[in-house]
Amino acid sequence: xxxxxxxxxxxxxxxxxxxxxxxxxxxxxxxxxxxxxxxxxxxxxxxxxxxxxxxxxxxxxxxxxxxxxxxxxxxxxxxxxxxxxxxxxxxxxxxxxxxxxxxxxxxxxxxxxxxxxxxxxxxxxxxxxxxxxxxxxxxxxxxxxxxxxxxxxxxxxxxxxxxxxxxxxxxxxxxxxxxxxxxxxxxxxxxxxxxxxxxxxxxxxxxxxxxxxxxxxxxxxxxxxxxxxxxxxxxxxxxxxxxxxxxxxxxxxxxxxxxxxxxxxxxxxxxxxxxxxxxx
Numbered sequence: 001x002x003x004x005x006x007x008x009x010x011x012x013x014x015x016x017x018x019x020x021x022x023x024x025x026x027x028x029x030x031x032x033x034x035x036x037x038x039x040x041x042x043x044x045x046x047x048x049x050x051x052x053x054x055x056x057x058x059x060x061x062x063x064x065x066x067x068x069x070x071x072x073x074x075x076x077x078x079x080x081x082x083x084x085x086x087x088x089x090x091x092x093x094x095x096x097x098x099x100x101x102x103x104x105x106x107x108x109x110x111x112x113x114x115x116x117x118x119x120x121x122x123x124x125x126x127x128x129x130x131x132x133x134x135x136x137x138x139x140x141x142x143x144x145x146x147x148x149x150x151x152x153x154x155x156x157x158x159x160x161x162x163x164x165x166x167x168x169x170x171x172x173x174x175x176x177x178x179x180x181x182x183x184x185x186x187x188x189x190x191x192x193x194x195x196x197x198x199x200x201x202x203x204x205x206x207x208x209x210x211x212x213x214x215x216x217x218x219x220x221x222x223x224x225x226x227x228x229x230x231x232x233x234x235x236x237x238x239x240x241x242x243x244x245x246x247x248x249x250x251x252x253x254x255x256x257x258x259x260x261x262x263x264x265x266x267x268x269x270x271x272x273x274x275x276x277x278x279x280x
Contacts, residue, residue, distance in 0.1 A: 034199060034200070034252070035199055036071060036199060037069060037070040037071065037097045037098070037197065037198045037199050038070065038071050038072075038073040038095075038096045038097050038098075039065055039070050039071065039072050039073065039096055039097060039098040039099065039100060040072070040073060040074040040075065040076070040092035040095065040096045040098075040099050040100070041057070041058055041061055041072060041074070041075040041076070041099075041100050041101070041102070042075075042076050042077075042078060042085070042088045042089055042092060042099065042100070042101045042102075043055050043057065043058065043075065043076065043077045043078070043101075043102055043103060043180075044077075044078055044079075044080065044085055044101055044102065044103035044104040044113055044180070045077075045079070045080060045103040045104060045180060046079050046080050046110075048077050048103070049077060049079055055077070055102075056182040057102045057178075057180070057182055057185050058072075058075055060182065060185070060186055060189070061100060061102075061185075061189065064189050065198075066201055066202040066204075067193075067201050068193075068194070068196050068198045068201070069198030069199040069200050069201050069202070069252075070097070070098060070196065070198040070199070071202065073096060074092060074095070074096065076088045076092070080104060080110050080111075080112060081116075082112060082115065082116040082119060083116075085101075085104070085112070085113060085116035085117065085120070086116045086117065086119055086120030087120070089101065089116075089117055089120055089175065090120050090121070093174070093175060097174060098174050098175075098176065098196065099174065099175050099176070100175075100176045100178060101113060101117070101175075101176070101177050101178065102178050102179065102180045102185055103179070103180030104116075104180065105150065105167070105169075105170070105177060105178075105179055105180075106149075106150065106167075106179070106180075107144075107146040107147050107149050107150055108146065111149070113177060114152050114153060114154060114170070114177065115152075117154060117172070117175070117177065118154035118155070121154060121172075123154040123155045123156065124154075124155045125152050125153070125154060125155070126152070126153060126154075126155050127148075127151050127152060127153075128151050128152070128153045128157065128159060130159055130168075131150070131151035131153065131159055131167075131168050132148060132151040134151075134159075134166045134167075134168060135147055135148060135150060135151055135166045135167060137166065138165065138166025138167075139166060147167075150166075150167040153170050153172075154170070154172055156172065157170045157171060157172045157177075158170070158171045158172075159171070160176065160178070160188045160191060160192065161188070161191045162179070162184060162187060162188055163187040163190075163191070164181075164183055164184045164187045165184060167179070167184075168188075169188040176192070199252065200252040200253075201252065202250055202251070202252055203250065203251060203252065203254055203257055204248060204249065204250045204257075205248075205249050205257055205258075205261050205277070206246055206247065206248050206249070206277070206278055206279045207246070207247045207249070207261060207264050207265060207268070207275050207276070207277055207278075208244065208245070208246045208247070208275065208276050208278065208279050208280030209244065209245060209247075209268050209273045209274070209275040209276070209280070210242055210243070210244045210273070210274075210280070211243070211244065211245060211268075211273055212236070212243050212245070213234050213236045213245050215271075216234075216245070216268065216271065216273075217234075219267050219268070219271060220232055220234060220247065220264075222267070223260065223263050223264050223267055226260075226263065227251075227256055227259070227260045227263075229251050229252070229253050229256045230249055230250070230251040230253075230256055230257055230260040231249070231250045231251065232247060232248070232249050232260070232264070233247070233248045233249075233250075234246075234247055235247075235248065237280075239280075244280050246279040246280060247264060248279075249261055249264070261277065265277065
């Protein structure tokens with residue numbers, strides 16, 4: 001299924017996002033035509049844009065997707081406005097295999113994510129009987145009409161279990177509508193482990209050195225040119241009165257990643273530096 005399709009099966013996943021040291025082994029930097037699965041995140045909430053609340057879901061989702069063999073390629077933050085939510089979701093669905101939203105599915109009047117997405121996709125909003133039953137079981141005699149709002153879904157949606165509270169997340173094909181509270185979001189994602197089609201997990205390794213980025217910019221570019229399947233990012237820092245940089249290498253090919261780490265270490269040593277494998 002390519003970007004812009006309808007439903008997605010959920011067979012592939014697994015693997016761990018490696019970091020730091022890697023097993024020794026030779027490899028090559030040859031290009032590959034392997035399918036790359038992509039995802040986008042739409043963060044919904046006036047409180048995020050106002051600075052009142054800091055988003056903690058993007059980093060967690062990116063790491064989780066890496067393990068599933070899916071790349072997070074885009075993230076948008078939009079206000080609690082029907083048009084803004086609908087436009088962001090439909091645009092991301094047209095560009096990526098999967099779209100995740102966080103926020104705006106609670107019991108209050110400004111929780112309009114379900115309504116906005118349903119309107120954008122031309123679907124009615126209905127009460128999901130299983131969601132209603134779960135909410136009634138969780139709240140008992142404390143159930144209210146406001147809390148029952150959390151059982152409303154776009155027609156045809158499935159539920160994503162929520163191990164923290166009675167309010168489930170929502171899956172509509174390749175669109176996943178999640179809560180904004182990080183602990184609840186993470187619980188919902190754990191329930192999706194291994195259930196999405198994806199490629200090989202993205203592995204990462206790091207090399208650190210006490211040097212200015214500008215000194216090794218050409219060296220980094222030269223190493224990068226030798227490894228088409230490895231991405232190298234440079235992240236400077238200032239600590240203890242010194243300038244340093246960590247270089248993060250990422251690839252789905254463990255052998256190419258190992259070789260790129262070794263090549264970078266050798267190049268930095270040849271330039272008179274003392275690099276370490278792992279971040280400083």
